[in-house]
Amino acid sequence: MNNMVKLNNVLGRIPVHVAIIAMCVVWLLPAVGLLVTSFRPVQDVNETGWWMVFAPPKGAAEYKQFCSPCHGSNGSKVAGVNLFDPDLVSKYRRSMYLAATFSKEFDGKVHIEKDQWPNEQQTANILSYLRRESGLDTRPRFTLxxxxxxxxxxxxxxxxxxxxxxxxxxxxxxxxxxxxxxxxSQTGMGRAFINSLLVTIPATILPILFAAFAAYAFSWLDFHGRQVLFAILVGLQVVPLQMTLIPIYKIYTSLGLNGTFLGVWLFHTGFGLPYAIYLLRNFLGALPRDLFESAYLDGASVWTAFFRLAIPLSVPAIASLGIFQFLWVWNDLLVALVFLGGTTPVMTYQISNLVTSLGGGWHLLTAAAFLSMLLPMIVFFSLQRYFIRGILAGSVKG
Ligand code: HEC
Structure with missing residues (x-):
């Protein structure tokens, strides 16, 4: 009986598992495609799709069909002729030269009967196969x-x-x-990586630092209008970033902040603050009151309570905020484009410039995309254990 229930449970969950696996595959497949593409030589990217990467080399099938019966799969079955010899292959720089040998006569016998000739495309493929096998064409399958x-x-x-x-x-x-x-290099991802770092690190630390001060004040200091101020702050989150671009641009112009890192830091700090304060306040507010009261009784100042108690206790919330803010700033194109533009290009800006209007530059685009994903992935995986705890921050009391 018990076993039947267990079996039923297991069988009942199969559809769910299949669905989840299918979803993962659908989500991951494009990423895998991009990753594979980023390691393929540009000519390959232009010729075939990434899934062809493990297919036999181009022309192998045609060679097998038209030439192997006599020349063999190693190219040297006919005495005196080695088709995989670079010296021989280099004589046939174009496929029409190779095609010309088909009608040649050797010892009174025509090389290949006319009805068995490969067509032009097939001949071209055979030639590229010979070039690859003979080592004339050293294009590797994967490249950096x-x-x-x-x-x-x-x-x-x-x-x-x-x-x-x-x-x-x-x-x-x-x-x-x-x-x-x-x-x-002004167009390279290397310089852009440094710029991105210079933008992102302060733009992550500053809002969290200010938000921690504010959140502590909102939850543990008594002052007039606390609730009203907090309500206004939460309300501020509905202001869309796009709406403020032009006014702030004008202010920055008069202050001379356009094109400077400081301008971008301030902008991101301003927009990161409301949510950061909101999240940290909920987290800090949920800490037991006795904790702070006994600290004050023992003679701790507000600063000590803040740095020794509040901050260490809210590490999970701070870490998850840090990840969010970091990812948001790192992936931001709009703000960087408006305030930094091409003079101090960040990674997102470079990536958006890599694809030409004709759709070229795919190989570079994929590589650049993975370069820009590198750091977020490191950050995410190293802070991941705080992440799950942090997402729940403030959502459950006690
Ligand atoms: C019916 C058998 C046969 C088939 C099929 C065949 N070959 Fe040959 N091929 C020969 C023989 C025999 C020779 C050697 C002739 C000699 O030099 O005595 C030769 C010679 C050659 C040579 C040297 C030509 C020269 O001028 O010295 C090339 C190149 C060549 N084959 C390419 C090909 C390619 C490419 C294919 C496939 C599309 C192919 N062959 C299919 C029999 C064949």
Whole structure:
């Protein structure tokens, strides 16, 4: 009987599990596609989809069908001819030269009967297969070039490393010293990464610091209009950011804050504060009153109670706020675009510039996207254990 119930439970949950797994796959698949794409050479990205990455090399099927019966799968079954020999393959720079051998006669016998010739496309594929097998074409299946190019902000017919090896780089624009180019190039993700950090770290710390002061005051200090002020503060959250852009832009212009980090920090602090205060107040307000009263009885000042009691106790709430604020600022394009623009580009700004109007630059875009995801992922996973606790912060009393 008991076993039947257990079995029923397990069977009953199967549809739920299947649904959850299906959802995960649907969510993750595009991300996997982007990740794979970011490691593929640009020509491959332009030719085939990312799911072809594990398919046999191009032309292998055609080679097997048309050429292997005589030349064999290793290319050297016919005596005196090795199709995978780079010297031989390099003679056929175009597929039409290769096609020309099909009608040739060897010892009075035509090379390939006319009705068995591969067509033009197939011949081209066979040639690219021969080039790959002979080692003439060294294009690897996976490469880090996209990341290198994205970091230094290089977009050209060939990769940054190839152009540097050939000495084709325009002097003055780039030095071919990777570290130097990465940290100075105005179009690169490397410099943008530093800018993003310079924007995000203060814009995360400042609002949380101020919010902690305010939240402590709202929950444990008695002053007039406390409730009204708090209600106004919560109400402030409905003001949409977009509405304030132009007024603040005007104020910043008169103060000379446009294009400065300070301006962006202040903006993010202003917009982060209401929610941060609200969340921290609920968390701090839920701490037992006796705790603070006994602290005061023991002669602790407000500052001591704040730094020694309130702050350590609200670490989960602060951490989760930190993650939220960090992600929000890191992924923000609008504010950075308006107040920093192209003079101090951040990562989101660079990414939005990577796709051309014709849809090119996919390989760079995917690499850049993963570069910008790197830090949020590290932050999220290292603070993750606070996260679940923090989401619940203030939602349950006691
Ligand atoms: C019916 C058998 C047969 C098939 C099918 C065949 N070959 Fe050959 N191929 C030969 C023979 C035999 C030779 C060697 C002739 C010699 O040099 O004595 C040869 C020679 C060649 C050569 C050297 C030509 C030269 O001028 O020296 C190339 C290149 C070549 N084959 C490419 C191909 C390709 C590519 C295919 C597939 C599309 C193919 N062959 C299919 C039999 C075949």
């Amino acid at each position: 070039s996209n990341y290198v190019d994205a970091l230094v902000g290089y977009r050209g017919r060939e990769t940054y490393r190839e152009e540097c090896a050939k000495g084709n780089i325009i002097p003055g624009e780039r030095t071919c010293n990777f570290i130097k180019d990465m940290t100075t």
